[in-house]
Amino acid sequence: QKEVEQNSxxxxxxxxxxxxxxxxxxxxxxxxxFWYRQYSGKSPELIMSIYSNGxxxxxxxxxxxxxxxxxxxxxxxxxxxxxxxTYLCAVNxxxxxxxxxxxxxxxGTQLKxxx
Amino acid sequence: ETGVTQTPRxxxxxxxxxxxxxxxxxxxxxxxxxxxQSAKKPLELMFVYSLEERVxxxxxxxxxxxxxxxxxxxxxxLHTLQPEDSALYLCASSQELGWVAEAFFGQGTRxxxx
Numbered sequence: 001q002k003e004v005e006q007n008s009x010x011x012x013x014x015x016x017x018x019x020x021x022x023x024x025x026x027x028x029x030x031x032x033x034f035w036y037r038q039y040s041g042k043s044p045e046l047i048m049s050i051y052s053n054g055x056x057x058x059x060x061x062x063x064x065x066x067x068x069x070x071x072x073x074x075x076x077x078x079x080x081x082x083x084x085x086t087y088l089c090a091v092n093x094x095x096x097x098x099x100x101x102x103x104x105x106x107x108g109t110q111l112k113x114x115x
Numbered sequence: 116e117t118g119v120t121q122t123p124r125x126x127x128x129x130x131x132x133x134x135x136x137x138x139x140x141x142x143x144x145x146x147x148x149x150x151x152q153s154a155k156k157p158l159e160l161m162f163v164y165s166l167e168e169r170v171x172x173x174x175x176x177x178x179x180x181x182x183x184x185x186x187x188x189x190x191x192x193l194h195t196l197q198p199e200d201s202a203l204y205l206c207a208s209s210q211e212l213g214w215v216a217e218a219f220f221g222q223g224t225r226x227x228x229x
Contacts, residue, residue: 004157034216043205043220044158088158092216103215105158 003027006089006106014114019076021109023089026070030091033065033072038086038108048074079113086110118142121206121221129229130196136224138189138206144219146212147189149181150205152223158205164189165212196228 005024013019021035032051036044050056050063050072062075072091076083086108093102119140128134138147149161163171164183178200180192189206203225207218 002157008155032216043222045220046217049216090158090216103160107155107157 002106003104004089004091004106006087006109008107009110010112011109012112012114013079015079015081017079019079019083019111019113021074021076021087021089021111023072023074023106024070025072025089025091025104027091027093027104028067028070029093030070032092033063034090034092034103035061035063035074036088036090036105038088040085044088076111079111081113081115084111084113119206119208119219119221121204121224123224124222125225125227127227127229128193128196130198132196133192133194135193136191136204136206136226138191138221140187140206140208140219140221142208142210142219144208144210145186146209146215146218147183147186148207148209148215148218149189149191150207150220152203152205153201162191163212163215170212193226196226198228201226201228 003026035048037047038044048061048063050065053065056063060077064073088108089106090103122137145166147164151159160173161175162181167183178195182190203223205223206221209218
């Protein structure tokens with residue numbers, strides 16, 4: 001079982017629609033959750049973080065976390081062509097010993113927002 | 116630009132070559148990282164440095180050798196690589212080790228081993 005699982009896509013949505021990106025994780029000890037956006041040929045960029053169950057909104061982005069189901073999602077409202085990118089889910093396990101926290105990434109979901 | 120600069124941006128090397136990747140940050144960060152990103156695979160953490168001291172080596176083959184001469188610079192020395200080592204190599208830095216998720220990434224070096 002993969003530690004962090006995402007559908008690779010591509011997920012295609014029309015401009016103005018809501019894009020829903022999903023991620024599941026296997027380690028119940030995971031404590032914090034992150035979404036990164038990576039444009040083609042560019043480096044990942046942190047866009048959202050969430051630490052407790054429920055929803056967290058930031059502009060057009062909403063992150064949702066359900067620890068019981070080990071599920072985290074990212075909703076993008078009013079999707080724009082500029083949102084077309086690969087979205088990486090990452091989960092963080094805080095380690096008491098060793099080199100800091102362990103951040104584990106999924107393979108990413110490619111989103112295409114079409115005109 | 117995120118403040119983390121990687122050179123070169125592209126590198127093609129033969130399996131018998133020796134080359135080095137360079138990463139530089141002037142953000143005043145204390146932690147630096149090397150990641151490998153291969154097609155269809157998750158981003159893999161390779162090495163972690165904190166205040167120039169290596170704190171993590173995630174079972175990376177010895178043909179990859181990191182070096183951190185000071186807190187602003189990080190190198191990845193490469194020798195006798197294999198074609199499966201072709202990937203995007205990303206450097207990142209964060210204020211402290213515990214802030215790994217908030218790390219700033221460089222643009223990466225696209226490495227092709229022939």
